[in-house]
Amino acid sequence: MDTSRYAELFLTESQDNLSAINHALLELERTPTAREPVGALFRAVHTVKGMSATMGYAVVAEVSHELETLLDLVRRGERAVSAPLMDTLFAATDMLERAIELSVAGRESDVDASTTIAALRSAAATSEPAAHAPSPTTTAKPRKKRSSRRAAASAVAPVTVVVTQDANTPMPGVRAYLVLERARALATVVSTTPDPSTFSDEAFAGRLTIGLDTSAPDDEIDRALRAAGYVADIAITRAAPSTNGHVATVPNGDLPDLLPISAGSASELAPARQHRHIRIDLHRLDTLMNLIGELVITRGRLQQLAATINESALTETVTQASRLVADLQDGIMTSRMVPVWQVFDRFPRVVRDAARALGKQVDFVVSGQEIELDRSLLDEIGDPVVHLLRNAIDHGLEAPDVRVTAGKSPTGRLALTAARDRSAVVIRVTDDGKGIDRERVLVRAKELGLMDASRSELTDDELVRLIARPGFSTAKQVTDLSGRGVGIDAVHARVRALGGTVDIRSTKGEGTSVTVRLPVTLAIVRSLLAKVGDETYAIPMTHVNETVHLEANTIRHVKGAEVLVLRGDVLPLMHLRDVVRLPRRDAGGGQVVVLEVADRRAGMVVDELTGQQEIVIKPFDAVRDGLSVFSGATILGDGVPALILDVSSLF
């Protein structure tokens, strides 16, 4: 069967299941005696196994099979939930994830799962009694009694039927059971060899002898039993019955007691997933998004034309169309929004692993999981947040003994919160660790010549700016997890590229809080249009605090730099003409746009303001080539291109 068209579906669904597996593992680690996580684990692993076998992904199927075997032992209480066992399970889950990704990418041969499989097998083989008694919901394992002869020779059997199965019969024993059922429907079964209780053993040989008390003719028996499927041959003899005695009786209607394993009745892990959803390829939404972008641009053009023509019927229609476009835009934006838990879901596992590797005790709390963000933004923000979490565990939180000495609880608190703030989403990572060592940062800054040697203190703003510098790291030692000189600066760069900002607050001995502010959506932003010379520039409204007329008497000079005095506040003043390297105008006038980035404000002088517009951000390669003051480009309503100012880069 051509399975390629199912690959995408397989991947998404496997990821859901992996997430469920990780959750259940964490739960199990916290409460080793809990039964629910084991049921959930078993079910998720089982689903992955079935899907991967169907896709023909042999490695994934094998790993999940071994994992399932081990979990089955745990479920039956035959393996205790110990730290080494948890490590084996976590490692196997990671391998499963890698194997799935590579298999879907067509690189199954790159996967080497032998170590994982060996570890799972050895954990399953180790005969170590469970620390706790099996709970009532788990039941006895399948019997392995090869020769359970419950009864001696049966009564006389007038008809003996030997059924031989096809060589390639799947689950021959179970199929034999169906043959037996068919026989029961036809006549009284007086004997069965081998005993039905051994049917479900892997070693079932594919041959079954049934003694029947019946008057039905041979051809009827033959037809009835063949209907059970996979029957290669049926031999019927009406001679004297066998007297070898190794025959078990199975009274009709009294079915053998065959292992009633309850198949996972544990509660569902993520009820949020039970909502009615359809899966849509993200590319389709991207296409719609692009079309809406074009439509928004066209709307702008239409509005301008209508204003020029000034004909009431036209204006009215354009207004109505504009409203519909806005609704449509809103609808499509909303359809791209996903709750942050879709990405935050894997963080408890990340935190657990990092804490273990670094010997820290961490109480990790996540809140605001339901906050929604544009899917593509959410994908982008995952890695930076992981970085912040690892940083907090590595450099923020102290080792348990250090914490106790400092009068804190040995377990550190790490909080990840998401919240909506106007048109932005605020993601914050807070720890109650030792805080950033300002003295060390200052020393390092002086070493690098970034700070005047006479300075003895750092403000919050200076602190942020320093540690956000590429390559600025004070980590005493490089660990496996962070501190390789790509710390907060990498996060900062990534967030800025997404049009967001990073802010850091840290108090020595009390902890650090890193706040990432992101626009809710990427592609369309409301912007202020400012003109300098013949060019129009777009300034995203998220960074515009207010606009004021430029008046000579509000400008002061402090230490040679221009500042703007605004209602008693003194703000640094920039000129957009300087930024784009145009000569300043001699004539006065002009406007000042008051920009705001993370509680800091500054004034920006422009020639004139020409309005506000929804602008669609177009990919813009020049950004990478050094023009770092622009974050992208757009096409305005009149068809003229404009550059979008990257406000946070100006601060």
Added chain:
Amino acid sequence: MSHTVLICDDAIFMRTMVGDILQQAGFEIIGEAETGVQAVEKYRQLRPDLVTMDIVMPDMGGIDAVREITKFDPQAKVLMCSAMGQQALVVEAIQAGAKDFVVKPFQPSRVLEAVQRVLG
């Protein structure tokens, strides 16, 4: 008239695949269920000619669902969908009233043969 089918599996992937196999063979998929409880409910509502039933599902497993469905309709034709290694569970399902079974990975021809046996 084509036979009607209710597909019960907690994995969309599996439902899609089984659905495709049966649809191509001319069956009409009239319902899908993700849990055992749903399977029983939908069986009562839809009265399909055939039910395909996964064994491991959330809230109520496939075996209990077969038991409930057979209690409601002793003539119900349920085909179990099983993975390798589940011999014991399949036997239990048959005791509960399932008529036949297929083993993953599914081959369309085997699924259709099993369906014929069940409906036959």
